[in-house]
Amino acid sequence: MSLQDSKRYQTIGKPIPMLGARDKLTGTARFTDDIRLSRPLFVKILRSPYPSAHLKSIDISKAKKSKGVKAVITGKDIPNSFGVLPISKDECAMATGKVRYVGEPIAAVAAESLRDAVAALRLIKVKYEVLKPVLNIAQGLKKTKNPIHPELKREDNIHKSAHQSFGDPDKGFDGAKVVIERDFSFLSLSHGFTEPHSVQVEIKDDDELTVYSATQVPHYVHLALSEVLEIPLHKIRVIKPYLGGGFGGKSDPFPHEMIAARLALMTRRNIRLTLEREEVFFTHHGRHETQVKMKLGLDPGKGITALDGKMLIDGGAYGSFGIVTSYYNGVLLQGPYKIANFRFDCDRIYTNKPVCGAMRGHGGVNPRFASESLLDMACHELKIDPCEFRLEHFLEKNSLTANQFRITSVSIKKGLEKAMTKSGWKKKHRQLPYGKGIGVACGFFISGSALPIHWNKIPQSTARLTLDESGLAVIYSGASDIGQGSDTVLAQMVAEVLGLPMGMIKVVSADTALCPTDMGSYSSRVTFMAGNAARNASIQMRRTLVKAACQLLKIDEPPYPDPGKPMSFFRQGQRKPDFKKGFLGANPDYEDGFSFSEKKIISPANEELDYLEVVKKAMEENGTLQAKGCYLSPKMGGTHKGAGAGLSPSYSFTAFITEVDVNPLTGKVKVEKVTCAHDCGVPLNPLAVEGQLEGSIHMGLGQVLMEGLRYEHGVQQNASFLEYKIPSPFEQPEIEIILPDSDEQEGPFGAKEVGEGALAPFNPSVANAIFDAVAVRLFDLPITPDKVLDAIHKNNQKKD
Amino acid sequence: MLLSSFDYHRPTSLDELFDLIGLIKSQNESFSLYGGGTDLIANLKLSGESPDNLISCSRIEGLAGVRHDPNNNSLFIGAMTRLADLCEDRQVIKKCPVIALTAKKIASPQIRFLATLGGNLLVNTRCVYFNQTELKRDSLGSCLKTGGGSCRLVKSADTCKARFVSDLAPVLILLGAKLHLKSADEERTLMLEEFYRPDGIQKNHLTLGEILSFIEIPLDQPPKILYEKLRVRDAVDFASLGVGVGWNGKKMSAALETILIGTDPAPVVARFYLKDFKDIKEMIEHASNQASALLSPLKQDFFPVGYRKKMARQLVEKMARELTGKP
Incomplete structure (x- = not known):
């Protein structure tokens, strides 16, 4: 389908203002810090002034007795480590034994007011034994007896080495008309989102936690909170309110989320914790400082005859997405040109600096x-x-x-x-x-x-759609609108398939208790994956309505061409690629002969039914209507080490x-x-x-x-x-x-x-x-x- | 960041203000005065410390506005005149457009809406070691200005090397502006040029309890003036280097004046008389070399030291050529 063909669509391809734009412009949108829980305790975090030091002792006795203070916690209160990648859970909510960067959390105070919390923070006495820090890539590559992460059992500070080679790069360079090699360097970058990290925790009877967090990944926060705090998933509900920008900087589970939840459980009080801008910079997870040595061979007729890149990336003190970043530094060079001979090596180095992670264009x-x-x-x-x-x-x-x-x-x-x-x-x-x-x-x-972070076969996105006699279509999705318009695109899917105006779609998203699981907003996945799930749910709903319309019109249901696989629309990814036919038809004609438009449902014979009438008819059989759609990437990719990195549908x-x-x-x-x-x-x-x-x-x-x-x-x-x-x-x-x-x-x-x-x-x-x-x-x-x-x-x- | 506790005052007249200051002094408490607060409040938030008393001058009558005095042909601008108003003021635009043009180069529209002329002339000096939070001062150690024993930039320095960053100061000095200072028992005037001290801590000659009430600008035969501001972004940023150049082309006493800010603790002023040189070209060459030589930038800015020196020379040369009409 070309852009011109898209004119046959009602909502798709049209410039549609973002849902929530008016709320944001007029200041009525509630971001995490705008939520007012009953009598919250305010939390401040004590952070390390040293890039590397042993924590000899932390004396919290005076802080505990300070005015308004309800709890003071340190690393030993949250000992379990975490990390967004199951293969590098190397970070704790607060440092235990050793601090690894300036700004690393050491202790946290929950008090009746922010002022009380700040005052108590000053009463915490920490004794440090300052260590020689590793401050850059060169220092990190050196042999050492005291690596930042001894658990890796290495004699240097390399966190991850990623290597891949395809074709014959050396031969490729030999056959080139010109070969150029240069060194490049890049500073580390911060995302610079407007809204600082923020979390509020509401505690209810039976220690149930509702965690409001400014996050791109409610699902991963949900999993991490459960694992770190050792409480079952069903006792935790993570909700992402309106969010003021992420760009990858809110796509990890973070220490402040663990700290807030632990303090809620300890004090049995609601908790409010918003980082200051400087703390946002310390929390970082931005683009890695990078050194690149790259060589390119070129022949005007043959194209790029070979490409060889050696990347060194400064990961800071912990893992975050770093293993993925290491591969992305190489594999994302495989396009947009044909490059048959290709090689890369990327080492990610631990240093005593704030953690680097994913940032727009990751790696x-x-x-x-x-x-x-x-x-x-x-x-x-x-x-x-x-x-x-x-x-x-x-x-x-x-x-x-x-x-x-x-x-x-x-x-x-x-x-x-x-x-x-x-x-x-x-x-x-x-x-x-x-x-x-x-x-x-x-x-x-x-x-x-295409590969989920947590290796399993559960669809990467699921969307649920409900309809009742009001005609309002409610789409439930775990996808996280971070300002990019994720909610809007999901609503567009429903509006298009069911022929409804945008005003008749309600999106309920990024709430782990109400919404089906979705991996979240990172790696540019939402439109494609959650979008497919929402579209598939809408098509299933459409079939229910077509069936009811046929009953009203007393005609037979349309013969769907592939009755043996009714789920094909609702779950993708189980088939091998078929380039000729495409997968499921990106631009379906719905195969029902009906037309859904402007709240009318029109049969193949041009008989017009009112949308609400059809909904009511369908409800006679089903009650409130529900439909579901999923998305799972098709199987693809090679078998070499790291073959999954950069694979995408x-x-x-x-x-x-x-x-x-x-x-x-x-x-x-x-x-x-x-x-x-x-x-x-x-x-x-x-x-x-x-x-x-x-x-x-x-x-x-x-x-x-x-x-x-x-x-x-x-x-x-x-x-x-x-x-x-x-x-x-x-x-x-x-x-x-x-x-x-x-x-x-x-x-x-x-x-x-x-x-x-x-x-x-x-x-x-x-x-x-x-x-x-x-x-x-x-x-x-x-x-x-x-x-x-x-x-x-x-x-x-x-x-x- | 949270400001620590303080008493807040908003006097409505100068008498009330000086009474208040007298009372505070008698109780041995500390105090700070401010105009728009865009500089002071931000710095207090960073430091995590506050004086016992904060006094806003925003309600004091008669401190804002522009008035032309035809008797001695001077412009009187109140210290509490907001920068946004200065940019738009008809008399300023008509009689001294360079003031409005320069004010427009300060900060951003939002900040100019609060910030005042007086606040700009009294703006705190800046340094990478001073404009930092408590945690970073803990981490890197304090400097002279934050109560430490030595300057972090120049170990041997006995005065603070923080940078002077008022964009309006060079232009007003070139215009021969005079400050009207007022305290409980004294009123005095001081040439702006003599007001600043080359010390990032003892920045100027304002005494405790004294306020800057208005600025007087003589309008008879003002020099031709240009001001250029080197900064990373064309909004928000303080000057990495500010260059004001004035040219008075009167035959007998033709002179070029350069005033540079953004690198040293006070404006760096230099004057060159045409009669001392072979021709204008030689004067400009000398002035631009001097502009660079007189500056002592340190590693406390986005731009490297050498680059700022180089830019001082190039900007002075370019601007002087433009002013003298000798390209």
């Missing part, structure tokens, strides 16, 4: 900068047009990459062609006056991970053409115009798609030009929004968005990823444009004016 962002820079350099050396080269060598639809990624739909070629036309590429590249430049870069990204593709102005006097770079072509399949809600792309560009802009955490002896120097430089509206460039015709056979109504993929290629498009403007290459992010100016001066000296 793929920094290596993408390296590979796209090298590609630009190689094209420059061979004097070939970097756009034309790319057009020749993109991955093709229905193909496999060297590492066995199953590539289904690809529309990047069309996208880049359009971007070239719209931006005037041919007239600008290498032809603009000094100081003005234009650059290109491309990328791809997963639409959710479909991939998005992005092409950027970016124009910059570089001031040769100050070195300041202004990104003036961005032409962004993103293949997200069918854009279900173009308004939301544009928002996601503009957001990705803004976030990339920060990383490429100014953002980065600066450390002094393990202490974050710029842990505030004044000193951590997120671009202001003045820096945001003019953006033109191109959504090339595309259709993903397995995506709901043809959709795939849009939330993250665009970020990675934006960064190198800026660097490549800087080269076009002033003939200097920058290899270290952020590209600050001083670096640009230095490079220009060095360049001029060479010429002299």
